[in-house]
Amino acid sequence: MTIEDRLARLIGPAPDGLAEGVALGTGLIEGYDLYPSAVGTVVVTFNPEGVSSLDLAESDFATRFTSRTGKGLIRAEAPSAWRRHLPAAIEAGTPGRVPIDLRRVTPFQESVLRVTTQIPRGEVRPYGWLAKEVHRPGATRAVGSVMARNPIPLMIPCHRVVRSDGHMGNYSLGGPHLKLHLLEHEGADPGRLERLAEGQVRLQGDPATGVFCHPTCHVIRSTSESGRVDFRSTEVAEASGYRPCHICRPV
Amino acid sequence: MDDLNQSLAEDLDHAFPLMVERMGGRLYWGLRRMSGSHQEAEDLTQETLIRAYRALGGYDTGRITSLRLEPWVWTIALNLGRNHLRDRARRPTFVGLMDDAAVSDPDLGETHAWDQRLTGLSRAQRTAVVLRHVVGMGIEEISGITGRPAGTVKADIHRGLNRLRTIMEEEQ
Numbered sequence: 001m002t003i004e005d006r007l008a009r010l011i012g013p014a015p016d017g018l019a020e021g022v023a024l025g026t027g028l029i030e031g032y033d034l035y036p037s038a039v040g041t042v043v044v045t046f047n048p049e050g051v052s053s054l055d056l057a058e059s060d061f062a063t064r065f066t067s068r069t070g071k072g073l074i075r076a077e078a079p080s081a082w083r084r085h086l087p088a089a090i091e092a093g094t095p096g097r098v099p100i101d102l103r104r105v106t107p108f109q110e111s112v113l114r115v116t117t118q119i120p121r122g123e124v125r126p127y128g129w130l131a132k133e134v135h136r137p138g139a140t141r142a143v144g145s146v147m148a149r150n151p152i153p154l155m156i157p158c159h160r161v162v163r164s165d166g167h168m169g170n171y172s173l174g175g176p177h178l179k180l181h182l183l184e185h186e187g188a189d190p191g192r193l194e195r196l197a198e199g200q201v202r203l204q205g206d207p208a209t210g211v212f213c214h215p216t217c218h219v220i221r222s223t224s225e226s227g228r229v230d231f232r233s234t235e236v237a238e239a240s241g242y243r244p245c246h247i248c249r250p251v
Numbered sequence: 252m253d254d255l256n257q258s259l260a261e262d263l264d265h266a267f268p269l270m271v272e273r274m275g276g277r278l279y280w281g282l283r284r285m286s287g288s289h290q291e292a293e294d295l296t297q298e299t300l301i302r303a304y305r306a307l308g309g310y311d312t313g314r315i316t317s318l319r320l321e322p323w324v325w326t327i328a329l330n331l332g333r334n335h336l337r338d339r340a341r342r343p344t345f346v347g348l349m350d351d352a353a354v355s356d357p358d359l360g361e362t363h364a365w366d367q368r369l370t371g372l373s374r375a376q377r378t379a380v381v382l383r384h385v386v387g388m389g390i391e392e393i394s395g396i397t398g399r400p401a402g403t404v405k406a407d408i409h410r411g412l413n414r415l416r417t418i419m420e421e422e423q
Contacts, residue, residue: 003415007384010284010365014275015293020345022271025301028264031343048342074345081340 024048024076030069031076032062037090037154038185039178044086046078050099051086053151056174069104093121093157093186100152108134112146119160122187123216126164126202129251140164148172159183166197166215188216201230203250205242212237217248259307260315267304274324275300281386282328285377287366299328301342325382325396371418375399376411383408 023029027047034041034057041057045065052069055061062073078086085097094117102110115133119125127147131139147158153173159182163169168190171179183190196202196215205212206223212231213220220228231237234250244250255273258266278299283292303324307315369377375397382393383404390408394401 003412003419004384007380008387010362010385011277011280014272014279014296015289017345018275018279018293018296019268019271021293021297021342022275022300022304023268024345025297025342026267026304028267028304031345046343076343076345079341079343 020074020076023072024074029072029074030065031078032065032073033076033078035087035090038182039154039174042090042154044078044090045073046076047101048079049101049103050082051078051095051152051155052101052104054090054154054173089155093154093160093182095152095155098155100155102151104151105146105149108136108139108142109146109149112143113150113152113156116147116150116156116158116161119157120218121157121160123214123218123248124160124162124183124188124193125214125248126162126166126251128164129214129249130161132251133249154182160186160188162193166193166200166202168194196230199230200232202233203231203237205229205231205237205240210242211245212242212250213245214248214250217245217250219245219247256316256318256320259320260312263304263307263315267307270303270320271300274321277321277386278324278328281325281381282332283362284365284369284381284385285332287370295328295332297342298331299324302327302331319392322388322392322396325386325388329378329396368415368418372411372414373407376407376414379404379407380411380415384412 020029024031025048027049030045030047030052032043032045035044036042039056043055043057043061044051045053053065055064065071065073077083082098089096089098102113105113111134112130115130127140127143128137130143131137134143136142147161148170150156150158150172153159159171159173159179161169168176168179168183170176180190183193193215201215203212204215204220205228206220207227207229208223211219212229212234229240229242231240231242234244237244237250255266255270259270275296279292279296282295283289286292286295306327310318369381372380378397379393382388382396383390388396390401390404393404397404399407
């Protein structure tokens with residue numbers, strides 16, 4: 001056999017995993033991996049742009065993903081550039097250094113979701129606050145439906161968004177009991193918040209500074225509970241000579 | 252032109268996996284013979300096909316149907332290999348079998364010997380010999396891919412084959 005003949009036989013089929021690797025790299029299919037969280041094991045899906053969704057690790061998650069996105073899903077490792085930051089992002093309830101892919105949502109939905117990531121751990125904000133922050137003060141209901149369809153719960157902490165009357169409200173990731181559990185886990189004391197809502201207390205002021213806040217804002221929480229003044233609305237607070245906190249921008 | 256070109260032009264996302272299936276093996280084994288390394292060849296094959304997909308996404312129908320796909324893909328591969336333009340860290344990685352064991356070797360046991368032999372050639376000779384005799388391309392195509400004149404490509408192949416013969420004689 002000539003050397004040319006021998007060289008011609010040096011070709012073979014592609015190695016296993018090549019087609020999958022290319023499909024993942026082009027984003028034609030997405031990868032998923034499982035992570036622990038405060039509400040149990042969750043499925044995180046990702047592509048080269050970042051994390052695209054997060055869901056409870058229930059048996060039909062792949063079917064739900066595919067029906068929502070039209071894309072296939074295979075078990076994979078997240079990109080090594082940010083993989084190590086994922087567990088911390090899930091636990092902290094903020095993307096942090098993990099890129100998030102929001103190409104499947106509208107610009108309005110994206111701006112609401114990005115503002116949601118700014119709500120600090122252990123605090124909550126009403127839907128009306130998000131609407132105001134995205135300069136659409138009348139869009140409270142639209143904000144509510146953005147929360148209900150948040151593709152990346154936990155990392156985009158929609159569990160920190162509550163009804164405008166102060167009650168905890170619903171939660172897309174497995175129901176309201178998980179929202180309470182998460183807020184408890186983060187030290188937001190949902191029992192206290194529900195009691196305040198029952199008494200129609202939506203805001204609290206500090207007589208020493210004349211500033212009023214959302215009840216979970218760290219500014220008001222640094223004062224003693226007994227010294228705070230309760231308000232039903234920003235109008236009442238302002239009529240009483242109080243001014244809004246610059247940190248939590250109460251609504 | 253080719254059916255594959257036509258399919259890619261009509262529905263890129265649907266047809267692209269066919270292109271990967273058709274070219275993946277040839278690309279991988281060509282790059283494997285050039286680099287002598289499974290990891291290197293696998294990385295480069297993936298990166299090449301991903302870049303090809305992105306490029307095709309920006310081409311209009313006419314350009315895709317008139318493209319000579321395989322030489323075009325090889326041009327991308329050789330440029331990437333030269334420039335080390337990789338962004339593996341930005342991609343999800345398939346958690347299948349990613350080591351040497353997963354490679355179905357066409358010439359069992361001989362693969363490492365050939366990796367070794369081919370590293371005895373200069374880069375230009377190795378590229379030309381592999382494209383000509385492993386991948387099976389014509390001189391003109393190789394000249395187009397490598398940017399070297401056809402006469403030079405022929406000389407590279409000739410010298411490369413002679414060098415391989417010497418290496419193999421020395422082995423005995």
